[in-house]
Structure formats: C-alpha cells, structure tokens
Amino acid sequence: MTFSFSVILMQVSADLQSEGAFSQLVRYFNEGGLFMWPVLICVILGLAIFLERLVTLNRADINTRQFILDVKEALDNGGIPAAQELCASTRGPVASVFNAGLLRADEGFEAAEKAIISYGSIEMSFLERGLVWLSLFIALAPMIGFTGTVIGMVEAFDAIESAGDISPSIVAGGIKTALLTTLAGLIGAIILQVGYNYCVSKIDKLVVEMEESSIVLIDSISAMEKGKPLSGGESSEA
Known part of the structure; x- marks a missing residue:
C-alpha cells in the first residue's frame, strides 16, 4: 500500500507538471468518485472556520503593554470611570x-479579582469558539478518504473478478482511483491542521496576556485603595 501510494503521488506530480494544474485537479477530483465530495465539504467548512478565527484573533490582539500604561494613567487622572x-x-479580551x-473595583480588589477570573474564563471560551468543529473536520477528512479508498x-x-484476468491496466486504474480519496483527505487534513495550530498558538498568547494583565490590574486596584500613584513610576522607567 505504501509503494502504491508513492507511485500515485509521483504520477500526480508528473501530471500536474504536464497539464494545467486546475484542470488536472478537477480530473482527479472526478476520478476519485463520490467520496471526494464529503472530503471537499470538510475542507471548505474547516477553512471557513479558520478564516473566521483568523480575523477574530487578529482583531483581538493589541499592544497590551501600552494599554496597561494607558489604563494606569487613566486611573491616576480620572479614576475608575476614565479607565472604564x-x-x-x-x-480585545484584555480590555474586556x-x-x-473595574466594574467591581468599588467593592474592593477581592471582588474585582473574582470578576476578572470569571470573565476571563468567558473570554477564553469566546476565543476557542469553533475550534472543536475545526478539529472534527481535521479528523473526518482523512477518515472519509480512507473509507473511499x-x-x-x-x-x-x-x-478484476468480473474480467477474469489480472490486467495491469485494471489493477493500476482501480488502485489509483481508490487512493485518490485518501490523498485528498490527507492533503485537506494537513492544511486544516496548520490553521488549527496557528489558532491555538494565537489563543495561548492572548490567554497569557490576559493573565499577566489581570495581575497588574489587581495590583493597581490595591494600590489605589492605599492612595499610591500608578503611572508615575512605570512611565519613567519606560
């Protein structure tokens, strides 16, 4: 099976070089049979989820360090209303x-800390929304391909049984058609896996920023209760 799959890959590469890539892909898609359609649907839906997450996560990414400095300055100059x-x-999730x-800051830093922890969990679930479906399509695409094979x-x-003869053309043609669904499923899963890993790494970065920023905010609220300035010392360091 491994040898046959390697032969199919070599033949596909040669055909793509000799003919137009798009027309050749369409021909292979048609030769793959009905199971190529669910594989294609998995890839399209997975790419749609990835693109939606890509836009959302990139919009959620801000300059966290500068934002923290701005919040501290707002707390010093205008108090909690200005920071809100x-x-x-x-x-972005950090601002949320x-x-x-800050909405619970007037109740003390302990109440603010509980609110931050609770809302942080909600924001994390928003960031991970859709990734379960993306991982499902990553698993389904090759499985459907294997089933088609x-x-x-x-x-x-x-x-072969109907022909009563093990003709090389019959054997090679049948195996080629069967392996095309596996090839399509694996390629689709690889593409979606790259997108999934990018989203996970982006979410991890945002979660770390939320956790680090939350500690800074809690310390700032505690310092406010003690009447200490917030932005002066750190601004001079920057």
Missing part, C-alpha cells in the same frame, strides 16, 4: 477583562 471608558473603547474588574479497492477487485 478607555476599556470600553478598546477591542479589565472592564469587568477501501470501497474503491473493493470495487477494483470486483472489476
């Missing part, structure tokens, strides 16, 4: 978590 206004006008903590092999052996 800044958070409300800033996109800050806003949730098994059915194609059965049909190929049926053709």
Whole structure:
C-alpha cells in the first residue's frame, strides 16, 4: 500500500507538471468518485472556520503593554470611570477583562479579582469558539478518504473478478482511483491542521496576556485603595 501510494503521488506530480494544474485537479477530483465530495465539504467548512478565527484573533490582539500604561494613567487622572471608558473603547479580551474588574473595583480588589477570573474564563471560551468543529473536520477528512479508498479497492477487485484476468491496466486504474480519496483527505487534513495550530498558538498568547494583565490590574486596584500613584513610576522607567 505504501509503494502504491508513492507511485500515485509521483504520477500526480508528473501530471500536474504536464497539464494545467486546475484542470488536472478537477480530473482527479472526478476520478476519485463520490467520496471526494464529503472530503471537499470538510475542507471548505474547516477553512471557513479558520478564516473566521483568523480575523477574530487578529482583531483581538493589541499592544497590551501600552494599554496597561494607558489604563494606569487613566486611573491616576480620572479614576475608575476614565479607565472604564478607555476599556470600553478598546477591542480585545484584555480590555474586556479589565472592564469587568473595574466594574467591581468599588467593592474592593477581592471582588474585582473574582470578576476578572470569571470573565476571563468567558473570554477564553469566546476565543476557542469553533475550534472543536475545526478539529472534527481535521479528523473526518482523512477518515472519509480512507473509507473511499477501501470501497474503491473493493470495487477494483470486483472489476478484476468480473474480467477474469489480472490486467495491469485494471489493477493500476482501480488502485489509483481508490487512493485518490485518501490523498485528498490527507492533503485537506494537513492544511486544516496548520490553521488549527496557528489558532491555538494565537489563543495561548492572548490567554497569557490576559493573565499577566489581570495581575497588574489587581495590583493597581490595591494600590489605589492605599492612595499610591500608578503611572508615575512605570512611565519613567519606560
């Protein structure tokens, strides 16, 4: 099976070089049979989820360090209302978590800490939305491809049995058609896996920023209760 799959890959590469790539892919798609359609649907849906997450996660990414400095300055100059206004006008999960903590800041830093933890979990679930479906399509694409290959092999052996002769053209043609679904499923899964890993790494980065920023906000609220300035010392260091 490994040798046959390698031969198919070499033949596909040679055909793509000799003919137009798009027309050749269409021909292979048609030769793959009905199981190529569910594989294609998995890839299209997976790519749609990835693109939606890509846009959302990139929009959620902000300059966290500068945002923290701006919040501290707002707390020093205008108090909690000014900081809330800044958070409300800033996109991203860090600003949303800050806003949730500031809403409870008048009840003490412990209440603000609980609000930050609770809202942080909610924001994390928003960031991970759709990834379960993306991982499902990553698993389904090759599985559907393997199923199509098994059915194609059965049909190929049926053709050999009906012909009553092990002709190289019958054997090679049947195996080629059967393996095309596996090839399509694996290629689709590889593409989606790359997108999934990118989304996970982006989410991990945002979660770390939320956690680090939350600690800074809690310390800032605690310092406010003690009447200490927030932005002066750190601004001079920057």
